[in-house]
Amino acid sequence: MATRADSGHPVQTPALDAHALRRDFPALQQEVHGHPLVYLDNAATTQKPVAVLDAVQRYYREDNANVHRGIHELSRRATEAYEGARAKVARWIGAADPSEVVWTRGTTDGINLLAAAWGLDHVKEGDEILLSVLEHHSNLVPWHLLARRTGARIRYIEIDDQGEWILDDLPELLNERTRIVSLSHVSNSLGSINPVEQVVPEIRARTDALIVLDGAQGAPLLPVDVHGLGVDFYAFSGHKMCGPTGIGALWGRRDRLEAMEPYQGGGEMISLVERDASTWAEVPHKFEAGTPNMAGAVGMGAAVDYLESVGRDAILAWEQALVRYALDRLSDLPGITIYGPRAVERRSGVVSFTLEAAHPHDISTIVDMHGVAIRAGHHCAQLVMQRYGTAATARASFYIYNTREDVDRLVSSLHEVLKIFG
Amino acid sequence: MQEPQLNSLYQQLILEHYRNPRNKGEMDDSQVEVHMRNPSCGDEIKLQLRVEHGRIADVRFTGQGCSISQAAVSMMTQLLKGKPVDDVGSMADRFTEMMHGDEEAAKDRRMGDLRALAGVSRFPVRVKCALLGFDALQEALRKLGDSSTEN
């Protein structure tokens, strides 16, 4: 039984035990090119714990049936697992009502849903869509497509040298033509935790725009409270938080969801179909045409259970502890440039850097040969790369199972890079 | 299969071309110019050519990217000067064979310094870096062909 400290002091959050967690992840128990794997590409996708793999298997082995369609026992169980997972995912982002959570294929799918289902009905020529230069391509291109179809204009919040939004211009960027503001909660390329708590009320005060947060990097890391944030939509992906690929969620405020037309048509999303027309099912099913990714949903629910057992407050604290250590060790390397906020409190577990001596691809190939997996490239954030006048960076990104020893291995393999290119 | 070795990838000759690229710069009197990007990684080059009497009279490039892409372009331009345009296709094919692990191609003396890149074939994700230059070259010759048939 857990005992609370009765001395009146706040209960100390136990730091997570990364060495123990690591054992839950089969993919981490391998050698790559003759070295034990150090997986530092978590911003791209995280590894999956046994609990998630088992939940997906169990679903297929024992419960598999089409949801919401059958009267029979398996269909009942499948539906229960599927809707139970929706409730877990809702709880993870602080949503009071699971029916405000729409299953998607991931963040990209959620944003495209909004651009099509809300955007095409509400955005007209001359309207404005406000984004930021930090955005991932999946929070840029759907809006570019919408702008092209409607004649809307895209505007941007710029970033400073440390990858933080320049908010002085915000009043000028917002006006009565602003229809949509879509921003990332946390940047995938630089790791900036964006000040959405400050910005969202300002947007609300100045416009009645739809406010969307790209939570692909925020949901895996931060204790999210969608109601407290005051946004209209929050999109995120299962695979970046220990869940399966091909599943994600879009949370939306009920009145917004109800006012919106469906995205795709098909089975599951209708109430009544007649010869010329049909009427829609209730939210959220209205947005879930066709047989959904049931096993994926169950797996994402299991991922939430797993992360809750890790302790959500511990996740951010651990990643920032690793980043603090990594920044400290990396800054000794000759010719290194580290991008992103200087203050560790404003960073996620992402460290983006370049070396004067070697290109990011060469860095990535060489560290890979030492068993260290990092990402090299533009990280689907070409506007960020352009802002800093570079085509690519190397990026190490941590998650709950990474350790200080992993950082040490990264640093020692970077010394091998310098030996070759020095 | 034996582990690929880093020292077979990063040969001294490659690093030398990376640090001191040949034919890097711009020319004023080019007949054709091609911009080529590798969208997945951001490597890019601009290649300029001048052809006289069916031979490549001059070639220059500018660009940025990894050691493999930039060294490969540098080595390629070194080989091109004075070559009959008609030979370029078979050179490109030979290099592609080398990138797919053909050991005969890797020994072909006509390939000059490019032979140092043979080790790239053991690093499949890097092959597209090495091919960027030849992709640009073939696009340039296609453009040149189009404009000469139009005129």
Ligand SMILES: Cc1ncc(COP(=O)(O)O)c(C=O)c1O
């Ligand atoms: C910030 C951010 N937004 C959006 C996405 C897109 O997510 P997905 O590819 O899972 O749809 C990603 C990751 O790829 C991301 O890091």
